[in-house]
Amino acid sequence: MTDFNSYLLYNNTIETIQPDEQEISQKIVDSMARVNRLMYEKYRHAIRDAHSKSHAILKGELQVYENLPVHITQGLFSIPKKYPIIVRFSTAQGSIVPDKMSAFRGMAIKIIGVEGEKLLPELSDALTQDFLLVNYPIIPTGIIKEYLKMQEGLESQANRGELFQKVAQKAAVEVQNVLAAVGLADDTNELSAPGPHVLGDTYFSMAALRFGDYVAKINVKPLSENVKALSGKKIDNEIIEEDENAFLTRIISDFFQTGIAEYEMGAQLCTDLEIMPVEDGSVQWPEDKSPYQPVARISFQPQQTFSPERRVYADDVLSFNPFHCLPEHRPLGNIMRVRKLAYETSSKFRHHMNAQPGSNQKVLKSYRIK
Numbered sequence: 342m343t344d345f346n347s348y349l350l351y352n353n354t355i356e357t358i359q360p361d362e363q364e365i366s367q368k369i370v371d372s373m374a375r376v377n378r379l380m381y382e383k384y385r386h387a388i389r390d391a392h393s394k395s396h397a398i399l400k401g402e403l404q405v406y407e408n409l410p411v412h413i414t415q416g417l418f419s420i421p422k423k424y425p426i427i428v429r430f431s432t433a434q435g436s437i438v439p440d441k442m443s444a445f446r447g448m449a450i451k452i453i454g455v456e457g458e459k460l461l462p463e464l465s466d467a468l469t470q471d472f473l474l475v476n477y478p479i480i481p482t483g484i485i486k487e488y489l490k491m492q493e494g495l496e497s498q499a500n501r502g503e504l505f506q507k508v509a510q511k512a513a514v515e516v517q518n519v520l521a522a523v524g525l526a527d528d529t530n531e532l533s534a535p536g537p538h539v540l541g542d543t544y545f546s547m548a549a550l551r552f553g554d555y556v557a558k559i560n561v562k563p564l565s566e567n568v569k570a571l572s573g574k575k576i577d578n579e580i581i582e583e584d585e586n587a588f589l590t591r592i593i594s595d596f597f598q599t600g601i602a603e604y605e606m607g608a609q610l611c612t613d614l615e616i617m618p619v620e621d622g623s624v625q626w627p628e629d630k631s632p633y634q635p636v637a638r639i640s641f642q643p644q645q646t647f648s649p650e651r652r653v654y655a656d657d658v659l660s661f662n663p664f665h666c667l668p669e670h671r672p673l674g675n676i677m678r679v680r681k682l683a684y685e686t687s688s689k690f691r692h693h694m695n696a697q698p699g700s701n702q703k704v705l706k707s708y709r710i711k
């Protein structure tokens with residue numbers, strides 16, 4: 342067990358601005374925005390620059406655990422409170438691709454009723470806080486220089502329709518193979534490998550964030566036996582063949598016709614910047630040096646996970662942003678810093694083109710989605 346004295350204390354010298362960071366970051370955001378305009382022309386509807394396709398929009402609850410060890414009671418996790426949440430499951434591509442394609446899957450969580458001033462000035466008095474997670478422990482393009490290369494590759498293919506999807510897929514397939522090697526995914530290297538059941542996956546912040554006095558990565562993993570049983574489970578071929586485009590929507594919806602699911606949120610605290618760097622999101626922090634420590638339970642009751650109202654609300658109205666948080670949970674490192682402008686740009690364009698009321702989470706006046 343790690344002694345709490347060995348956790349690295351957060352201070353403002355933990356982050357290091359990279360050479361040419363501003364220029365590289367701007368190039369990434371500009372390239373994403375150009376591709377996004379092409380996607381707007383394709384669909385005549387504005388979608389997210391990334392994670393455009395929703396699979397489910399869930400209402401749930403997040404209960405911060407009682408009696409947490411003192412060192413882990415930080416920020417949002419300081420008091421054992423229960424919060425309503427909205428969760429959006431998505432696929433990583435910035436275009437609407439068939440579910441049959443390999444891809445990272447996203448889990449965006451909006452926690453409602455979080456008091457205290459928030460980081461983004463325009464949302465400083467919002468009563469929400471977001472966490473954005475993906476079903477892989479690291480971001481392979483973990484520094485902005487690498488991310489720019491990948492993004493430029495995507496853009497150069499973007500005009501060529503399907504090829505654009507294939508570049509994004511290729512990265513996902515490589516990841517799939519790594520997961521397969523450790524028994525966490527299908528052992529296929531096909532470009533059409535949908536991966537295991539999304540409800541059985543573990544989702545990660547991939548890169549670091551502040552955790553009050555400390556620095557951490559966050560995850561959410563299956564807790565109840567029914568979702569644990571889906572971990573690494575292949576999706577039924579029959580279901581895939583019946584609906585290659587949208588079987589993920591279907592399997593989540595089928596599950597929640599009657600199912601109740603529980604997940605656990607954990608925080609992996611940094612002990613040593615040499616082996617757990619903040620400025621390179623492609624490095625996996627070793628769990629034998631610092632395991633994920635439970636901080637909260639997430640639970641979902643049976644519900645309609647993809648009603649037209651929910652889809653429109655999640656796709657067109659809502660925004661999730663890693664910088665929309667308490668200052669105690671600010672994202673850290675260059676791959677996180679670039680996200681500030683990226684999400685703002687994507688969200689503004691989407692709301693403007695779809696004539697929706699701004700990218701402002703304050704539109705989340707209630708928890709009314711049906």
Ligand code: HEM
Pocket residue numbers: 369373388389390391392429430431447448449473474475480488545546547548622659660661676677679680683684687688691
């Ligand atoms: C570091 C790990 C990352 C994680 C865990 C992550 C996760 C996610 C998730 C879950 C979503 C969907 C949010 C939703 O449902 O609305 C999303 C959207 C998005 N991501 Fe990331 N992402 C990461 C890195 C990046 C990077 C490096 C960039 C670009 C520089 C980026 C750009 C975007 C954009 C533009 C959106 C759409 C925002 C909107 O229009 O509302 N992400 N991300």
